[in-house]
Amino acid sequence: MYKLSNRSLQRLYGVNCSLTNVVKRAIQITNQDFMVTEGVRSREQCCINYGKGRTAQQCSQKGIPVKYAQPDLSKVTWLNNPYASKHVTGKAVDLVPYPVDWTDLNKFRTIALAMKQAAAELGVKIIWGGDWKTSKDYPHFEIL
Numbered sequence: 001m002y003k004l005s006n007r008s009l010q011r012l013y014g015v016n017c018s019l020t021n022v023v024k025r026a027i028q029i030t031n032q033d034f035m036v037t038e039g040v041r042s043r044e045q046c047c048i049n050y051g052k053g054r055t056a057q058q059c060s061q062k063g064i065p066v067k068y069a070q071p072d073l074s075k076v077t078w079l080n081n082p083y084a085s086k087h088v089t090g091k092a093v094d095l096v097p098y099p100v101d102w103t104d105l106n107k108f109r110t111i112a113l114a115m116k117q118a119a120a121e122l123g124v125k126i127i128w129g130g131d132w133k134t135s136k137d138y139p140h141f142e143i144l
Contacts, residue, residue: 002027008036015039015090019143022118022126023093030114032107037139038094041087050082078135092142105130108138115141 004012004027012020023036041049051059051068053075059066062082079085086092095115097107112128119126125144129137 002030002033005035011036011039012093013039015093016143018122018124019091019093019126019141021122022115022124022141022143023095025118025122026111026114029117030111032110032114033098034095034111035098035100036093037096038087039092040090041085043083043088046083046085046088049077049085050079052076086142092140094139095141096139105138112138112141 004024012023015023027034038045047059047064047068050062050064051070052073053071054064054069055071056066056069059069064082077085087094095111096102097104097111101107108130112130115126115128126141127144129140129142
C-alpha cells in the first residue's frame with residue numbers, strides 16, 4: 001500500500017476537500033504509486049503555462065506578459081482564457097506516476113482507475129483529462 005509524500009500533501013493545500021479526499025483514498029487502493037505535481041495554481045503559473053508554445057504576440061493578445069512567451073516549447077494548455085484553469089480555484093489536481101514516468105500511459109490509466117474508484121466510493125464526481133476527446137491531459141483530474 002502506498003501513501004502520499006509530505007510534498008504531495010503540501011501540494012494539496014487549498015484544493016477542494018472532496019477532491020483531496022479522493023486523492024487520499026486513491027493512493028490507498030492503487031497498484032501504481034503516484035505524486036501530486038500540482039494542486040492550486042498561482043496566477044504566475046498560469047502565465048508560465050500559457051506562454052509555452054506561444055509567441056509574444058499570442059501572449060499579449062490574452063493579457064499575458066510577453067516575458068512568458070516560449071514559442072520553442074510544446075504547448076501545455078489549450079484554454080482560451082489563460083486564467084480559467086480549474087487549478088486556480090482548487091478544483092483540479094495533476095498526478096503523475098512515481099517514480100516519474102511521463103511516457104508510460106498505462107501507469108496514468110492505473111492511477112485514473114484508482115481515482116475513479118475512490119470518487120465513486122466517496123460519491124464525488126470527477127473527470128480525467130485522459131478521457132477528453134481532444135488535447136488529452138493524462139495527469140489532470142478535476143471535480144465537477
